[in-house]
Structures are given as C-alpha cells and as structure tokens.
Amino acid sequence: xxxxxxxxxxxxxxxxxxxxxxxxxxxxxxxxxxxxxxxxxxxxxxxxxxxxxxxxxxxxxxxxxxxxxxxxxxxxxxxxxxxxxxxxxxxxxxxxxxxxxxxxxxxxxxxxxxxxxxxxxxxxxxxxxxxxxxxxxxxxxxxxxxxxxxxxxxxxxxxxxxxxxxxxxxxxxxxxxxxxxxxxxxxxxxxxxxxxxxxxxxxxxxxxxxxxxxxxxxxxxxxxxxxxxxxxxxxxxxxxxxxxxxxxxxxxxxxxxxxxxxxxxxxxxxxxxxxxxxxxxxxxxxxxxxxxxxxxxxxxxxxxxxxxxxxxxxxxxxxxxxxxxxxxxxxxxxxxxxxxxxxxxxxxxxxxxxxxxxxxxxxxxxxxxxxxxxxxxxxxxxxxxxxxxxxxxxxxxxxxxxxxxxxxxxxxxxxxxxxxxxxxxxxxxxxxxxxxxxxxxxxxxxxxxxxxxxxxxxxxxxxxxxxxx
Amino acid sequence: xxxxxxxxxxxxxxxxxxxxxxxxxxxxxxxxxxxxxxxxxxxxxxxxxxxxxxxxxxxxxxxxxxxxxxxxxxxxxxxxxxxxxxxxxxxxxxxxxxxxxxxxxxxxxxxxxxxxxxxxxxxxxxxxxxxxxxxxxxxxxxxxxxxxxxxxxxxxxxxxxxxxxxxxxxxxxxxxxxxxxxxxxxxxxxxxxxxxxxxxxxxxxxxxxxxxxxxxxxxxxxxxxxxxxxxxxxxxxxxxxxxxxxxxxxxxxxxxxxxxxxxxxxxxxxxxxxxxxxxxxxxxxxxxxxxxxxxxxxxxxxxxxxxxxxxxxxxxxxxxxxxxxxxxxxxxxxxxxxxxxxxxxxxxxxxxxxxxxxxxxxxxxx
Numbered sequence: 001x002x003x004x005x006x007x008x009x010x011x012x013x014x015x016x017x018x019x020x021x022x023x024x025x026x027x028x029x030x031x032x033x034x035x036x037x038x039x040x041x042x043x044x045x046x047x048x049x050x051x052x053x054x055x056x057x058x059x060x061x062x063x064x065x066x067x068x069x070x071x072x073x074x075x076x077x078x079x080x081x082x083x084x085x086x087x088x089x090x091x092x093x094x095x096x097x098x099x100x101x102x103x104x105x106x107x108x109x110x111x112x113x114x115x116x117x118x119x120x121x122x123x124x125x126x127x128x129x130x131x132x133x134x135x136x137x138x139x140x141x142x143x144x145x146x147x148x149x150x151x152x153x154x155x156x157x158x159x160x161x162x163x164x165x166x167x168x169x170x171x172x173x174x175x176x177x178x179x180x181x182x183x184x185x186x187x188x189x190x191x192x193x194x195x196x197x198x199x200x201x202x203x204x205x206x207x208x209x210x211x212x213x214x215x216x217x218x219x220x221x222x223x224x225x226x227x228x229x230x231x232x233x234x235x236x237x238x239x240x241x242x243x244x245x246x247x248x249x250x251x252x253x254x255x256x257x258x259x260x261x262x263x264x265x266x267x268x269x270x271x272x273x274x275x276x277x278x279x280x281x282x283x284x285x286x287x288x289x290x291x292x293x294x295x296x297x298x299x300x301x302x303x304x305x306x307x308x309x310x311x312x313x314x315x316x317x318x319x320x321x322x323x324x325x326x327x328x329x330x331x332x333x334x335x336x337x338x339x340x341x342x343x344x345x346x347x348x349x350x351x352x353x354x355x356x357x358x359x360x361x362x363x364x365x366x367x368x369x370x371x372x373x374x375x376x377x378x379x380x381x382x383x384x385x386x387x388x389x390x391x392x393x394x395x396x397x398x399x400x401x402x403x404x405x406x407x408x409x410x411x412x413x414x415x416x417x418x419x420x421x422x423x424x425x426x427x428x429x430x431x432x433x434x435x436x437x438x439x440x441x442x443x444x445x446x447x448x449x450x451x452x453x454x455x456x457x458x459x460x461x462x463x464x465x466x467x468x469x
Numbered sequence: 470x471x472x473x474x475x476x477x478x479x480x481x482x483x484x485x486x487x488x489x490x491x492x493x494x495x496x497x498x499x500x501x502x503x504x505x506x507x508x509x510x511x512x513x514x515x516x517x518x519x520x521x522x523x524x525x526x527x528x529x530x531x532x533x534x535x536x537x538x539x540x541x542x543x544x545x546x547x548x549x550x551x552x553x554x555x556x557x558x559x560x561x562x563x564x565x566x567x568x569x570x571x572x573x574x575x576x577x578x579x580x581x582x583x584x585x586x587x588x589x590x591x592x593x594x595x596x597x598x599x600x601x602x603x604x605x606x607x608x609x610x611x612x613x614x615x616x617x618x619x620x621x622x623x624x625x626x627x628x629x630x631x632x633x634x635x636x637x638x639x640x641x642x643x644x645x646x647x648x649x650x651x652x653x654x655x656x657x658x659x660x661x662x663x664x665x666x667x668x669x670x671x672x673x674x675x676x677x678x679x680x681x682x683x684x685x686x687x688x689x690x691x692x693x694x695x696x697x698x699x700x701x702x703x704x705x706x707x708x709x710x711x712x713x714x715x716x717x718x719x720x721x722x723x724x725x726x727x728x729x730x731x732x733x734x735x736x737x738x739x740x741x742x743x744x745x746x747x748x749x750x751x752x753x754x755x756x757x758x759x760x761x762x763x764x765x766x767x768x769x770x771x772x773x774x775x776x777x778x779x780x781x782x783x784x785x786x787x788x789x790x791x792x793x794x795x796x797x798x799x800x801x802x803x804x805x806x807x808x809x810x811x812x813x814x815x816x817x818x819x820x821x822x823x824x825x826x827x828x829x830x831x832x833x834x835x
Contacts, residue, residue, distance in 0.1 A: 088737035
C-alpha cells in the first residue's frame with residue numbers, strides 16, 4: 001500500500017507529525033524502533049510496568065493518546081535498516097516513492113512506500129573519549145536515563161554524573177529519587193554560562209522551574225556540584241572504581257557521562273541531502289527551509305535530528321514538517337493559516353532549547369586533551385595516536401581517515417567515535433567543514449542476516465548474467 | 470614543466486607514477502579527490518584468477534605476486550595482502566558446464582585451476598554448502614584490504630619525488646598539455662589519463678571519443694564473526710566473491726549492480742540486489758546466516774565496448790597515454806602501471822599493452 005506520508009521515528013516530533021498529517025486525512029505510517037512511541041524524553045515504560053506519573057510522562061501520554069486517535073498506522077518495535085527511493089534512482093528517471101525497509105518485532109522483513117518522508121530520528125549522545133572511558137561502569141547520560149526511566153534500574157550505587165547540559169541535572173535528580181548515592185555532579189559549564197542562558201530559558205518558565213528544582217534538590221542533599229570541571233580519567237581493575245576530577249579521585253561504581261547530543265543524520269546522509277555544520281545545534285544538520293523541508297523534494301526532517309532544540313520544541317517542528325508535506329502533496333490548500341500556530345510555538349520553544357543546545361555544543365578543549373594512547377573508536381580499537389598518524393599520512397577528511405584506520409567501521413557505525421574523530425581530523429585539516437562526514441551507508445543499523453534473508457530457494461535468487469570470459 | 474602529468478590517483482595512476490618517477494621522470498599526479506578514494510579504495514580487494522578475464526590472467530598472476538610483496542617495492546607500504554586458495558563453485562548443471570568451460574580458458578592462459586569434486590572442495594573449505602555439485606580450485610588466490618591502498622602508495626610516491634596533488638580537479642587540457650586545474654595551470658611534456666569511469670570525459674578533452682560503460686558494483690560487509698571460511702569463494706558466473714578477513718569480517722561482493730552513475734557516483738544499493746547478493750553468499754556458506762550485516766557501499770568500475778582494457782598510447786596525439794577499464798582492474802593494477810611506465814620510458818613492455826585503436830575504429834564505424 002502506498003502511504004501519503006511515512007514518518008521515521010516516534011519521538012515527540014514524529015508523534016506530532018504523524019498525528020497532524022493523519023488528522024488532516026493523509027494515509028500515514030509511523031515506524032519506531034522502541035516498543036512504543038515516546039522517544040527518549042517521553043519514553044513509555046515497558047508493558048505491565050507502572051511508573052509514577054511526572055511532568056514528562058504526562059506530556060508523553062498526551063502525545064501518544066493523540067497519535068492513537070489520529071488514525072495513523074503505528075508500527076513500533078521496527079528496525080528500519082534501509083531507506084531508498086526519492087532521488088536515489090537511475091540517471092534520467094523521475095523521483096520514485098520513498099521506501100523504508102525494516103524488520104518487524106517478529107523478525108519478518110517488510111517495506112513501506114510513501115510519497116513523502118518525514119525523518120524524526122532524534123540524536124545520539126556525544127561522549128568525547130578520555131582515559132578509562134571504555135571501562136564497564138562508564139555509560140552515557142542518555143543510557144542512564146533509559147535504565148532509570150524504562151527499567152527502573154540503577155546504573156550503580158555510588159554514581160558520578162558528569163558532562164554538559166540539562167540532562168546532567170535530570171539524571172542526578174532521578175538517581176537520587178531512585179535511591180542511589182550521587183558522589184558528585186561534574187558540570188563542564190561554569191556558573192556564568194548558566195546565568196547567560198537564563199534570559200532564553202525564561203521563554204519556558206515551566207522548564208526553568210524544573211531545572212531550578214533539580215538544582216535545589218541536589219543542594220538540599222549536600223551533593224557536591226563542581227562547575228567548570230570535567231572528569232579527566234576513569235580507572236579501575238576489571239570495572240570502574242573511581243573517576244578523576246582535577247587532582248581528586250572520586251570513588252564510584254558508575255560514571256554517567258555525556259558531552260551533548262548529536263543529530264542523527266544517517267538517513268539524510270543516505271539520501272545525499274545537503275547538510276551544514278552547526279556546532280550550536282549539535283553538529284552536521286540537514287539544510288532546511290522554515291517549514292522543515294530538506295534539499296531533497298518531499299523529504300523533511302524535524303525534532304532534534306534536524307538540529308538540537310530540545311523535546312519541547314520537537315512537536316511544533318514535527319507539525320510544521322507534516323503541514324509542509326501535506327501542502328507539497330496537494331492535500332492542504334491553506335498552508336499559510338495552518339502553519340502559523342506551530343511556527344509560533346517552535347520559535348518560542350526553540351529559544352530555550354537553543355540555549356540548552358549551545359550549552360551542550362562540542363567543547364574542542366576536551367578533544368585536545370585526549371592522550372595519544374586513548375582509544376577513540378572502541379569497536380575497532382583505534383587510538384588517538386593512530387588517527388593523528390593517519391592525518392599526518394595524508395587523510396584529509398573523515399572518509400579517508402576511516403579508510404586509513406578503520407575508525408568508524410565497527411558495529412556502532414561511527415555513532416560513538418564519530419564526533420571525537422571528526423574533531424581530531426578537523427584539527428589537522430582546518431575545520432569541521434573540511435573534515436566533512438562519513439558518507440551515509442546502509443544498513444542504517446546493523447541487521448541480522450538470518451532475519452534479512454528469510455527462507456528462499458536458490459532458483460529464486462535473481463543472479464545476473466555472467467561477465468564475459 | 471613536468472615530464473609527465475598523470476590524471477587520476479587510483480591504483481593505475483599511482484603505480485604508473487611510482488615507476489615513472491623511479492625511472493627518473495619528474496611526475497605530477499593529480500586527482501579531483503583524495504588518493505585511491507574511488508574504485509581503488511572501495512573494491513573487494515580480490516586477488517582471484519577465477520574472476521579475472523582469460524586475456525588478463527598473465528597480468529593478474531604477476532600482479533598477485535606484486536601485491537603480496539608490496540612492502541618490498543613500495544617503501545614498506547602494504548594492503549594486508551593475504552595469499553589463500555580460491556574456489557569457484559557450481560550449484561546447477563548449467564553452472565557446472567560454465568565452470569568447466571571457464572576453467573579451461575583460464576588454465577590455457579596460465580592460471581593453475583583444477584576441477585575438483587564437491588568432497589574435495591569441502592576439504593578445502595569445510596563450511597561450504599552441501600549444495601555444491603562441482604568446483605574449480607586455484608591455489609593462487611588471495612585478497613587485500615583495498616581501503617588501505619591510498620595509504621600504502623602515498624609515502625612511496627612522495628619518496629620517489631612524485632608531486633601528488635589531491636583535491637585538484639583538472640577541467641580541461643589545452644594544446645601543449647597545459648592542464649587547467651582548480652589550482653592553476655600545470656604543464657607537462659606527456660600526459661597519462663588514468664581516470665577510471667571518467668576516462669570517457671578525459672578523452673573528450675583531447676577530442677577523442679571513447680565510450681566507457683559504468684558498472685555500479687555493490688559490496689556488503691558483516692560484523693566480525695568467528696572463523697567461517699578460509700578461501701576466496703566465488704561462483705561459476707563470477708557473481709559472488711566472498712572472503713573472511715583476519716579481523717573476522719566477511720566481505721560479500723561479486724558485481725551486483727546498485728544505483729549510480731559517473732556524475733553522481735555510487736548513490737544507493739537496490740534492495741533486490743542487496744538481498745540477492747547476501748542470499749547467494751549465505752547459500753554458498755550457510756554459517757553466514759549467523760552474521761549481522763554492517764555496511765553496504767558501491768564502487769564504479771569502467772568497461773570498454775569489448776570489456777578489454779584501454780592501455781597504451783592515444784592514437785593521433787603524441788605523448789598522450791591512457792590506462793584503465795581493466796576488468797577486475799584492482800587485481801592487475803600495480804603490474805599494468807609498471808608496464809605502461811616501461812612503454813612511456815621508451816622500452817618494450819614485458820607483456821603487450823591493450824592499445825585503444827580497436828575501440829576508436831569501432832566508434833568511427835558506428
């Protein structure tokens with residue numbers, strides 16, 4: 001069946017996009033990797049799991065309820081490994097419908113086709129390598145959030161929380177609430193950076209109030225909050241035992257660390273859409289117009305995957321993308337009137353979200369401080385020294401560095417090492433624009449061959465004609 | 470003023486440049502991108518005789534030796550070349566007949582290929598599918614990590630005095646071999662066109678019409694897995710190449726076609742080609758079902774009208790040379806560059822070149 005609009009990713013942007021489009025009569029399908037729509041901030045608890053309601057869960061439940069009532073086809077638990085169609089056709093052919101190839105929760109392969117595609121793929125976490133970062137017990141702030149929110153599991157008993165941005169305080173507060181000991185909160189930002197962000201945050205007094213409450217809670221419990229500081233090393237025998245801040249080693253059995261969020265652009269890169277480097281928005285982002293249109297016709301991006309602006313801004317950008325898609329498909333005559341409200345909402349929310357995103361932007365000094373022997377690409381065991389050597393040997397961009405070192409060729413597909421590696425290449429070649437990004441490749445996620453192959457007969461394999469002898 | 474300007478820094482251009490520089494010429498090697506970043510850096514790295522065209526076997530055998538001994542002639546540069554046996558298998562009677570015929574031609578050309586029973590094939594490759602009914606075995610086979618090719622050549626080129634200009638696109642050639650490049654004019658006494666699928670455009674700069682077909686070859690690699698195979702494995706038709714690297718990853722190739730062209734490059738895999746290629750691989754080695762597919766990509770291969778190489782002087786234009794369009798060109802690449810360098814230096818090459826007069830005559834007749 002041909003859909004009007006396919007939405008990839010069921011976070012706040014994707015849920016809002018699918019809801020908006022389906023309500024207006026479009027045939028919409030939403031594909032989501034997790035067991036239920038929600039995304040990271042509004043993650044739904046697993047079935048049968050009861051989590052006490054809070055501000056996030058109420059917003060998430062409302063978005064989910066609206067989505068369910070909209071008539072959009074919701075396909076959770078699906079691993080989308082392939083994107084195609086659109087401009088990816090032989091030379092001279094007209095653009096094709098978009099196609100998403102996926103594995104269903106039962107392992108069955110399927111594909112959906114749509115005339116327009118809205119990408120709401122969110123972010124992945126940036127963790128800049130430091131000595132000991134690959135020890136068991138070191139995990140991302142976002143990973144800690146998933147453990148706490150979706151599984152009610154503590155990452156450790158005595159936890160150091162480190163890095164940048166509001167997630168730092170959210171995780172610390174959740175850890176305390178769940179009964180962990182927070183050994184320290186180590187914030188890369190100086191207090192003055194938070195003060196500078198205040199005017200922008202005032203646009204969202206609700207979020208500001210929550211942030212203030214998190215801080216107050218930490219202070220009330222006497223938690224050490226170290227501003228303008230960083231974890232420079234983690235150490236332990238088999239597992240993490242302590243983390244170093246300045247000259248002090250802090251005993252801990254978990255270190256939750258995150259240096260910001262990076263837009264997930266695997267799909268827009270695969271479509272060869274135009275991108276620009278925007279450090280303040282998290283890194284490389286697709287070039288968009290004011291209605292979330294990519295450079296590729298009928299392709300749209302929304303939410304943090306289009307540039308980090310936070311969960312509060314995501315639904316508005318999702319709605320804008322959906323409205324633009326409907327309009328471009330000839331299904332929405334009065335686009336100007338329809339877009340006014342979400343455009344206003346986005347502008348307002350993006351002000352606060354943008355201030356937070358700037359706080360989470362990559363800090364080059366962290367990369368400069370990485371010792372030569374520290375592993376940057378943990379999948380392939382590539383150290384900083386090896387990346388530096390490849391650059392000295394003439395690798396002048398991310399693709400050539402990848403070829404020369406195997407950095408980014410492992411199962412994380414460059415999601416974990418990419419930011420550190422790109423910054424290292426940039427230091428040699430003169431900037432992130434020059435360093436570029438690894439060409440988008442399929443599969444978007446590693447995919448189990450067995451599920452992909454299914455049952456087949458040899459006779460059914462369409463083997464092409466033999467080459468000449 | 471350079472003695473020779475080589476346009477295209479793939480394996481053909483790099484090898485030609487290296488041997489010309491070592492013969493005392495002042496060489497400039499230009500590429501619009503980075504060294505060995507197109508076909509030479511993204512191919513399957515197969516060093517197999519059983520996918521090589523019969524006419525190229527003598528060249529491929531010599532190149533096989535060169536790849537394995539690369540550190541000796543390339544200042545220590547290497548591509549992790551590994552020697553291993555090669556198998557080409559048949560699953561149907563039709564394929565068995567094809568296998569026999571092709572082995573015959575290749576054996577005549579010098580490849581030591583013997584036909585073996587399925588039982589013997591399984592001794593050589595224990596995890597081979599039980600569905601194999603015949604196999605060709607070639608003890609001389611092997612593979613490289615093609616992604617290392619640029620890194621392997623680069624220091625040797627610089628050491629030999631080659632002026633390497635990456636990211637320096639050539640836009641045209643004026644009389645007297647004045648190259649119009651992104652970074653200004655470059656003049657040389659001789660030129661070598663070594664531009665892979667872009668040879669057609671390059672020949673046009675000189676007013677020569679040389680049609681080059683573009684193959685958009687697909688490759689797929691798995692995550693690292695426990696050892697499942699130890700040969701380079703193919704099928705009679707040549708539509709599969711399969712090997713496992715020392716790090717455990719399995720590379721699946723064979724020339725299935727994706728979407729792309731010489732203007733946009735390799736754009737996208739076709740879902741049906743992707744699935745077909747991977748199914749064929751798992752049919753040959755069922756244990757591959759346990760793998761996870763990690764990445765697929767495309768490389769552009771050039772092909773002339775008769776699918777034989779274009780290597781030699783460009784007729785009617787003195788001191789202009791061409792090298793490329795070699796089927797499985799990576800396999801034979803370093804040796805072919807060495808041969809062309811011999812010819813450019815005025816010596817008789819060890820083995821004959823593949824002059825393009827035949828292709829231009831065809832074009833004129835058409």
